[in-house]
Amino acid sequence: MPLTPLKAVFILALHAASSFASPVPHPKPNPLSIPGSLIPDISRIIQVPGFNELLSTLAPPLPILRVPTPPVKSPPFTASSLKPKKLGYFWTGPGNIAYADFLAVxxxxxxxxxxxxxxVDVPTSGNEPHHLNVAKDGKTLVGTGLLxxxxLQDVEYFFDISNPYRPKFRNSGRAVLSSIGDEIVAKPDGGFFITHMGSAGGTNLGRLTEWNAQGKLIGEFPSALDIPGTLNIVKDQFSPHGLSIDFDKNIILTSDFVVPLSTLKPSLGIQKADTLRLWNLSSRTIIRTITIPGGGGIQDVKFIPGNKDSAAIATAVDLGQxxxxxxxxxNADGTQGVAxxxxxxxxxxxxxxxIYSDFSANGRFLYLSLTTANHIAVLDLxxxxxxxxxxxxxxxxxxxxxxxxxxxxDQKNLVALGYFVRQGDIGLINTPADYKVHYxxxxxxxxLSFNRTIPFETEFANRGGGRPHFSVIADLTDPKKPKFNSY
Incomplete structure (x- = not known):
């Protein structure tokens, strides 16, 4: 959709009126938060001709909402006193979404x-548990909710794993301008960066969000006062899913996947992106847009560990590349960032x-999941x-x-989870799954040599089965120096 000067003015006015993030985050989180079940329909607040068209080219301006009922009482379980050296934390949704979403260990x-x-149950249900990651100090996990x-619930769910064998739900949070939580990168000084693939209403114009160690929102980027950044994301679809950060070289890469609302019925078809954004880490500003022609959803991006050029890989889903x-x-025109x-x-x-990915710690081996092909590819780089x-x-x-x-x-195993997304009758994405943890x-x-599994469908039959989407792996061989999967 072309960006006219009039539309640009309107979208900038919207951001100035509704954003609470500054160009560079404050050392303290913003104290302003949204009440428990209130996300404003900003298209009703700003009565401007053509504004809804700018917000979304799809028919419904907001997703099909579900009744925000609390979870039904969870079935009882018996915890084990076992203290293994290696633990798997699995961010899981129940097959029966009336039950609470949970972290299984x-x-x-x-x-x-x-x-x-x-x-550990969270106090809400129907979040469609999505990505999960661990803080640098190994004491906090955060999981995102896709749906x-x-x-109208919080999107980020924080767990205290100070006692790794008895994690506790700590708190939850949400952003102001954005929703649909995806990839998570831990900050060296505590806290997280998290991509939000959609706006507050699930449409185009997601955000890169930043959280402190206590799970409080610091900022959403591009911010309201970042006019070049705002114009950048209005010009080309901005639905950031993938996220990777080189803290030493002061750069961020995000990759744009799909407009979340376009995957829900009624839809004119899933809106896929062909772009990545290269950012300056210190200022949280976009340097430029990088395009992979015909990419059809750039789901994942990761810097190659140890690469002297700070090279990263990106997965182009429609192309299978x-x-x-x-x-x-x-590039030949002098712009920074070559694909x-x-x-x-x-x-x-x-x-x-x-197509999601992970690297060996030394950056030599790249593992890629081809979801509906039921296959894991391995490249020696x-x-x-x-x-x-x-x-x-x-x-x-x-x-x-x-x-x-x-x-x-310890680089000896790959943990692969056999579940992507099942949106049910309301959505277009319902991929087949075996609901297993593959070790x-x-x-x-x-x-790779396929060996052992944990069948969540039978493990949690009393909740309608279990849908494990993401994991964090802990190695507690040395309890004083726990190691985690993140490289």
Whole structure:
């Protein structure tokens, strides 16, 4: 949709009127918060001809809301006194969404693998638990809710894991301008950066959000006073899903996936993006937009650990391709940020709904989940000019709907979860799934050997099954120096 000067003025007026974030975050969180179940319909507040068209090109201005009822009483469970050295934390939705969403904890030790340790309910249901990550000090987990907006609930859920075997729900929060929580990166000094793929109403114009260590919102970016940044995200679809940060080089990469509202009925079709944004970390401002032509949803972006050029990989879902981004290289026109095709994953990878990734700690091996192809691909990136594929593209692997991936801290296993998203009757995305935690052995050459699983469908049958979307893996071999999956 073209951006006219009049539309630009209107959208800037909207941001100035409704944003509470400053260009550079304050050391203290903004004290202003939204009441428990109130997200304003700003299109009714600002009566401007053509404003709704700018806000969204889709028919309904807001998602189809669900009744914000509290969860039904959770079934009882018995926690284990076992204290394994390796733990898996799994951010999970129940098959019956009347029950609370929960964090499930399991042993990943060889001799007690799959032993249930405990679980923690959050005080809401129907969030569609999405991404999960751990703070740098190893004492806090935060999980996001993909569909929290549909019940006008908080989007971020924080857990205290000071006692790793008995996590506790601590608090929740939401942003002001944005919703639909996705990727999470921990800040070195505490707190998190989190992408929000949609606006407060689930439409285009999401945000990069920042939170402090206490789980309070610091800011949403681009901010109201960042006029160039606001014009940038109005010009090209801004639905940030992927997120990676090089704190040493002072840069951020976000990747744009889909407009969330476009995945809900009624819809004129899912709106997919072909873009990434390169940011200056210190100022939280966008340097430029990087385009992958025909990408059809750039779901994931990650800096390659240890790469001297700060190169990153990006997954182009419709193309079934992996691209490499060089953030400091210049294009022929002098603009910063070069995108090049790294590897085409072949016909089975095209249009697979989702491609997520994880690296080995040394950056050599890249693991990619091809969700609706029921497959995990492995690339050896020792030579970035000639990547070597280690899996057989035609192999029928024992996974269904595999999505999130985590390499364990000891680099011996890959934790792959067999569930992406099922929106039900209200949505267009309902991918097949096996609802299993797959604990896959990593061979010495980086390839995979499928071995053990934890079947959440039967483990939580009394909640209608379990839908584990994301994990954090802890290695407590040295209790004083716990290690986590994040590289």
């Amino acid at each position: 399991y042993s990943l030790d060889d001799d007690t693998f799959g032993t249930f340790i405990t679980l 929290s907006l549909l019940k 992996v691209w490499i981004i060089y953030p400091f290289k210049k 090049e095709l790294l590897y085409d994953l072949g016909p089975r990878a095209k249009g697979v709904v989702a 020792k030579n970035l000019k000639k990547p070597v594929r280690l899996d057989n593209p035609n192999e029928q692997q024992p996974v269904i709907g595999v999505h999130s991936l985590r390499v364990t801290p 896959v052995d990593i061979l010495p050459n980086g390839a």
